[in-house]
Amino acid sequence: MSSPEEKTLILKSSDNEEFLVKESVAVQCITIKNLVEDGCDLDAIPLLNVDSKNLAWIIEFMEKYADSTSTDAEKKDFDTEFVKKPFNDVLGLILAANYLNFPALMDVMCDACANEMKLWSVEQVREKFHIQNDYTEEEEKAVRAENFWAFE
Amino acid sequence: MSFKNIVREMKEMKDGVGSISRRGVEGKHWRSRARSHIAPDLAAPSQPIEQGQWANLPPELLLDVIRRVEESVTSWPARTVVVFCASVCKSWRDITKEIVKPLEECGRLTFPISLKQPGPRDAPIQCFIKRDRTTSTYCLYFGLTPLAAEDQSDKLLLAAKKIRRATSTEFVISLVRDDFSRASNTYLGKLRSNFLGTKFTVYDSQPPNDAAVQHNSFLSRRFHSKRVSPRLPAYNNSAATVSYELNVLRTRGPRRMQCIMHSVPVSSIQEGGAAPTPTSFPQIIEKSSPRLVSKGKEPETYFSSPNLSPNLSSFGEPLVLRNKAPRWHEQLQCWCLNFKGRVTVASVKNFQLVAAFDPSLNIPAAEQEKVILQFGKIGKDIFTMDYCYPISAFQAFAISLSSFDTKPACE
Numbered sequence: 230m231s232s233p234e235e236k237t238l239i240l241k242s243s244d245n246e247e248f249l250v251k252e253s254v255a256v257q258c259i260t261i262k263n264l265v266e267d268g269c270d271l272d273a274i275p276l277l278n279v280d281s282k283n284l285a286w287i288i289e290f291m292e293k294y295a296d297s298t299s300t301d302a303e304k305k306d307f308d309t310e311f312v313k314k315p316f317n318d319v320l321g322l323i324l325a326a327n328y329l330n331f332p333a334l335m336d337v338m339c340d341a342c343a344n345e346m347k348l349w350s351v352e353q354v355r356e357k358f359h360i361q362n363d364y365t366e367e368e369e370k371a372v373r374a375e376n377f378w379a380f381e
Numbered sequence: 382m383s384f385k386n387i388v389r390e391m392k393e394m395k396d397g398v399g400s401i402s403r404r405g406v407e408g409k410h411w412r413s414r415a416r417s418h419i420a421p422d423l424a425a426p427s428q429p430i431e432q433g434q435w436a437n438l439p440p441e442l443l444l445d446v447i448r449r450v451e452e453s454v455t456s457w458p459a460r461t462v463v464v465f466c467a468s469v470c471k472s473w474r475d476i477t478k479e480i481v482k483p484l485e486e487c488g489r490l491t492f493p494i495s496l497k498q499p500g501p502r503d504a505p506i507q508c509f510i511k512r513d514r515t516t517s518t519y520c521l522y523f524g525l526t527p528l529a530a531e532d533q534s535d536k537l538l539l540a541a542k543k544i545r546r547a548t549s550t551e552f553v554i555s556l557v558r559d560d561f562s563r564a565s566n567t568y569l570g571k572l573r574s575n576f577l578g579t580k581f582t583v584y585d586s587q588p589p590n591d592a593a594v595q596h597n598s599f600l601s602r603r604f605h606s607k608r609v610s611p612r613l614p615a616y617n618n619s620a621a622t623v624s625y626e627l628n629v630l631r632t633r634g635p636r637r638m639q640c641i642m643h644s645v646p647v648s649s650i651q652e653g654g655a656a657p658t659p660t661s662f663p664q665i666i667e668k669s670s671p672r673l674v675s676k677g678k679e680p681e682t683y684f685s686s687p688n689l690s691p692n693l694s695s696f697g698e699p700l701v702l703r704n705k706a707p708r709w710h711e712q713l714q715c716w717c718l719n720f721k722g723r724v725t726v727a728s729v730k731n732f733q734l735v736a737a738f739d740p741s742l743n744i745p746a747a748e749q750e751k752v753i754l755q756f757g758k759i760g761k762d763i764f765t766m767d768y769c770y771p772i773s774a775f776q777a778f779a780i781s782l783s784s785f786d787t788k789p790a791c792e
Contacts (some may be wrong), residue, residue, distance in 0.1 A: 270434075327442055343450040351465045358438075361472050372468050374566050375662060377556070378493055379464035 238265070239273035240288070242316075246281040247273055250288055254295040258287075259330035269312075276329070283325045290334050312341035314359050319345070351379060400756075406450065440476065447473070448480050453487055457523055457536035463573055465490055483658050485770055490523060493556055496538055496774040497587065497654040499649070505755070505769040507723070508538065512762040517543040519785065521778050527763065539569070539778050543785070550574045552782045554775065566662070570620065572779045574786050578625075581786070583779040585620040585644065592629025620644045621776060621784045635716050638704040638732055640780055642772065647701045649750045649771040650736055656771035698742075700771065702734040702753060702780075723765045730784040731757035732766070758783045779788055 236252040238261070256262035276284060281289060293299060293307050312319065317344055327336040346354060355362055364372060373380050391597050404596050432526035447466050454460045467477035486503040502508050509527060511520050523536040544551045551574075556567040563586075570585040621644065626637040647729040649656035707716035715727065724731050738744045755767045768777035 254624055323440075323442065323446070327439070339446050339449050340453075343453055344444050345461045346450055346466075347454060349461060349462070349465065351468045354465055358426050358469075360470050360473070364507075372474070375494070376464045376468045376492060377567075378463050 240284060241273040242274045242279055242281040242284040243277050244281050248281075248284060248286070248288055249297075250291070254288075254291050257291050257295060257331060258333070262328065264289060277326045278328045285323055287325060287329065287331065287334065291331075294333055308337050312337065316342075316345060323327075354377065372374075386649065415480040427625065428491075440472070444476050444480065446477055446644050451477075451480050457490070458534070459592070460491060483660070484773075485656075485658065488775075490538070494659060494661055496556075496760075497659045498771040499645075499658060499771045499774055500773065500777075502770040505752075505767040506774065507765065507767045508774070509759070510756075510764045510766055510778075512764070512785070514762065517545070518558060519782060521766065521774070522632065526759065526765070540772055541572075541778070541782055548576045550578070552779070552786075554779060554782075567773055568778065571783050572623075574783070578786050580625070581623040581783040582619055583621040583623070583776065585618045587659065588618045618644070621780065623780055625783075635704075635707055635729065638734065639737070640702040640734060642700040642702065642776065645712070645771050645776075646696050647698045647700045647736075647738070647742060648736075648743055649700060651742065652745060653753070654771075701737040703737040705733040705735050705752065720755060720757055723755060723767060724759060726758040734780070754776070754780060756784060 236254050237249050238252050240248045240250055240255065240261075242248070252265060256265060278339060279287070288310060293304065299307070312324075319338060322334065323338045323342060326338055345357075349357070354360070362369070395540070395662055423437070450466065451463050454462055455646045463477060463481060467474045467481075481487065484490060484495045484498040484506075485501055488504065488506075490506065501508050506523075507525050508523055510523070511522065511527065512518075519541045520537055521539040521541075523538055528534050537558060539554060539556065540561075541552040542552045542561045543609070544553060552572040553561040553563070554569045554571055555561050556569060560567055561786075562568065568586055570583065570587075571680070572581055574581045597791070620642070624639050626639070645656050648654040660671070705718060707718045710713075710717045718731065718733055720731070732755075733752045734751060735752055736744065738746065740751060751769070752767075753772055754771060756764060758764050766777060766781050768774065772780075
């Protein structure tokens with residue numbers, strides 16, 4: 230039996246694209262790690278909620294973080310560049326990282342999301358998150374009065 | 382519902398085809414460890430991002446994001462974003478309110494209601510007051526001292542306008558500096574002096590109510606509360622009384638100050654005690670309607686300690702504050718108080734308030750000497766004001782304002 234470090238997994242995205250990833254790298258995703266430990270021996274691991282676009286990014290991130298030669302400073306620089314994506318993609322990666330249970334990626338993406346939100350107004354938050362304002366006019370008035378520091 | 386079930390289904394579909402051996406499926410104990418960090422519906426195939434889908438972010442995920450936002454913005458003006466989060470929609474409001482702890486616990490002013498909550502126990506909230514003599518207004522800002530840049534960037538907390546009347550002086554206190562109307566929902570209360578300027582009463586527009594104790598009840602509050610209780614009209618509740626006395630040495634010595642906090646029990650500084658902590662302002666009454674019944678939420682007051690009786694009629698003795706006696710400095714030939722650098726100009730207005738206590742009240746030693754409110758001059762028309770538990774910014778500001786209405790009888 231080949232040693233675990235050399236084993237390669239095939240990860241299949243929701244749009245049926247297959248990616249080869251070393252097992253030692255892929256197990257940063259706890260979901261995948263559990264599957265491997267449970268003895269899953271499928272050809273390819275289907276990731277039904279992750280499309281190829283996101284999966285490619287996730288693999289890029291995983292490989293950077295699994296690389297023992299990269300320093301903390303390098304990782305930070307990598308993160309800074311990595312998160313420079315349109316906001317919809319940032320949210321997409323958060324959902325994917327959640328689905329795959331990938332803590333390092335979750336941390337980086339949530340922080341990026343938080344940092345962007347700091348620059349916005351209430352209306353912009355609604356727009357970027359595609360949120361329907363479910364307040365009635367009267368409730369909206371009351372909320373604005375209650376939180377008027379945000380509307381000065 | 383977990384990932385392994387999907388995989389099992391896929392394997393069953395491939396039964397007899399390809400390289401999958403049956404031993405991988407049968408009799409194998411699939412541990413349920415493969416539970417996702419937050420369990421989304423894994424059976425659904427992924428869909429393109431749709432309008433409104435983000436509104437259905439799993440709540441725990443949203444909580445995580447908003448919590449990170451809240452933790453990274455500790456000061457103003459950055460902290461405005463937390464208030465934005467609370468204004469977006471109902472679910473965001475609930476989550477944000479759950480994350481943000483009252484001022485006493487988190488030490489950070491977040492929502493306007495934070496100004497009515499007791500300060501943190503360990504470190505004071507540091508603010509400064511700017512006086513504008515031309516308009517007789519006094520503005521309380523958050524921060525150590527005014528920023529070097531223009532004052533627009535300082536975070537305004539409260540404002541007061543001094544109004545002289547025939548037999549008294551009033552300071553009307555508001556959340557904004559351009560509206561001191563008592564009918565506005567930014568009106569918080571007032572400070573009124575007696576004729577001699579020796580006794581002041583602080584009035585709070587928000588009445589205390591004997592709501593039940595609620596600790597983590599933010600999520601249970603909804604806009605359409607079924608309880609509709611009559612609200613007293615333009616209620617002016619006496620929150621505190623401040624009195625000044627001449628020092629026995631008459632004009633040479635510092636005056637004596639005493640504050641009776643009608644809305645803060647002395648039990649708040651006893652072991653395990655708590656101070657009233659409102660979590661919302663009273664609902665705005667429709668100005669056009671003569672009815673006094675308010676729709677929706679009732680003002681909530683909760684006590685941070687579960688041991689404190691919720692019934693305000695068993696309030697007990699009010700907390701009494703007195704000013705710390707300065708010491709006479711022989712070499713400098715003046716009265717001195719240790720303001721720890723926060724007050725730099727000598728003035729009869731400067732004071733430090735500590736709790737006045739009876740030994741029988743069993744106040745912990747650490748609380749006995751703690752300066753609850755400190756006020757003093759640092760420059761022309763600029764004063765610092767630091768306050769901590771158990772009083773709130775509103776109470777601290779009102780008490781400090783009394784210092785501005787000095788009369789010759791008192792100096």
